[in-house]
Amino acid sequence: MDINELNRVDTRQLPRSLQMLIECIGVEQAYRLTRLYGGRPKYIPKNPQRTALAKALPPDALAALIKRFAGLALEIPKVDHFLRQLRNQKIQEESSNGCSRSTLADKYGLSLRQIGNIRRTANG
Structure with missing residues (x-):
């Protein structure tokens, strides 16, 4: 990194x-x-x-x-504390660029709910 x-x-x-x-x-x-x-x-x-x-x-x-x-x-x-935050930033960026929840869930190995929670933290 x-x-x-x-x-x-x-x-x-x-x-x-x-x-x-x-x-x-x-x-x-x-x-x-x-x-x-x-x-x-x-x-x-x-x-x-x-x-x-x-x-x-x-x-x-x-x-x-x-x-x-x-x-x-x-x-x-x-080290997970660093990696998780950077991953979540990437998810938020890709989401704002139009990437769907299911595409992000597949890409990052997360559930749709986790992707939704990460996306919400960007707006809250």
Whole structure:
């Protein structure tokens, strides 16, 4: 996923734990963490050399994470939070371009009711 897609994510609709990660290290690095460790706790050490996170994050992001969360085991949210929001945006766009509910349901593997609910959230 590229940064332009990630910038479309409305962070206010994400879980608070994910919002805190984004505030600390930015949306791109938070997305990377959710892809690597989502759904599992990840210990944040005080020393950056003592973690596999040094290979996953740039030094400035790792330093910010350690400064804020050193010594804690963070429950890293699942990447689904990002993916679902982006999927729903695509469904809303395609719907506004005239795509039918049944076509969208088939394309995204969702029920007609789910497509209707997603479409309604765009209008509400």
